[in-house]
Amino acid sequence: MNQAYDTDFARAYNLLWGDFAQNVAPRIYDFYTRQPDAERTLLDVCCGTGQLARYFLERDFTVTGVDLSEPMILHARQNTAAYRERAAFIVADAADFRIDGQVGLAVSTFDALNHLPDAAALRSCFACVHAAVKPGGMFIFDLNTRAGLWRWNSINVNDTAETTLIFRGIYDGGDRGYTRITGYIRDDDGRYSRFEETAYNVVYDLADVHALLAETGWHSSYCARAADLGAPLDDPEKEGRAFFVATR
Ligand SMILES: C[S@@+](CC[C@H](N)C(=O)[O-])C[C@H]1O[C@@H](n2cnc3c(N)ncnc32)[C@H](O)[C@@H]1O
Known part of the structure; x- marks a missing residue:
């Protein structure tokens, strides 16, 4: 079961879940552009509906987005249509892609990489991103931690005029x-379409993720919070979500 979001889920995502990317985009932008010689080129892995891409496009970046879901990529193209000449969106697997040239910054947000099926796919993704980033460039991504996934054990209902969504989360401490x-x-005609989607998150020991980054050629990596990407955390496993900052 791959985790490319289908058409109706992509519509709902575009309506409801842009906030995460919109909130972290300025934090990543501020942190990255403080680095010496920060090139204004971005690769957004699992770019979704392009909310983060748009923030960087508005600030003169050239952006390449990669996502396995064609419907998500269609929304990304629509959401960034004003910047078409500096934006390219590719339907591809995050664990098996290549882009032309190299960028200064790669990102992957909203626990998108927890959607890859296993450590081999995550490793392969790190290798693809490594090939796409210039020496000295960065890869910033977030993962849900084991502590974060315990919070999935719940049932939530989100009801608005546009959408009614019922979430049933389950995590038993496993993988x-x-x-x-x-x-x-x-x-558009006022009727409602029904959809079902099952999303999974693979859980990693964060130390194993650092090891995979090192194996695939990343020079250094640490975990931080979005609010302070420059401050390595002593015990990121305690966090619900960890942001990795890797340097090539
Ligand atoms: C939680 S969304 C995150 C989207 C975006 N990064 C954001 O911050 O809003 C996860 C995205 O990963 C995509 N995805 C899932 N598996 C993928 C894979 N193997 N390769 C590329 N994209 C994938 C989904 O289609 C979806 O757009």
Whole structure:
């Protein structure tokens, strides 16, 4: 079961879940552009609907987005249409892609890399991103931690005029957490389409992720919080979410 979001889930995502990327984009931008010789080129891995890409495009970056979901990529193209000449969006697997040239910064946000099926896919993704980033460039991404996934054990209902969404999360401390989403989204004619999506997150020991980064050629890496990407954390496993800052 791959984790490329389908058409109706992509519509709901575009309506409801831009906030995370919009909130972290300025933090990543501020941190990265303080680095010496920060080139204004970005690779967004699992770019989703392009909310983060748009923030960087508005600040003169050239952006390449990669996502396995064609519907998500269509929203990304629409959301960044004003910057078409500096934006390219590619439908591809994060664990098996290449881009033309190299960028200064690569990102992957909102625990997108927890969607890869196993450590081999994550390793392969790190190698692909490594090939796409210039020497001295950075890769910043976040992962849900084991502590974060325990919070998935819940049932939530989100009801608006546009959408009704029911989330059933389950995590038992093992290698994967699951969320089953049943959704109703309003169509142009006022009727509602129903959809089902099961999203999973693979859980990693964060030390293993650092090891995979090192094996794939990344020079250094540490975990931080989004609010302070320059401050390495002593015990990131205690966090619900860890941001990795890797330098090539
Ligand atoms: C939680 S969303 C994050 C989207 C975006 N980064 C954000 O911050 O809003 C996860 C995204 O990963 C994509 N995805 C899942 N598996 C993928 C894979 N193997 N390769 C590329 N994209 C994938 C999904 O289609 C979806 O757009």
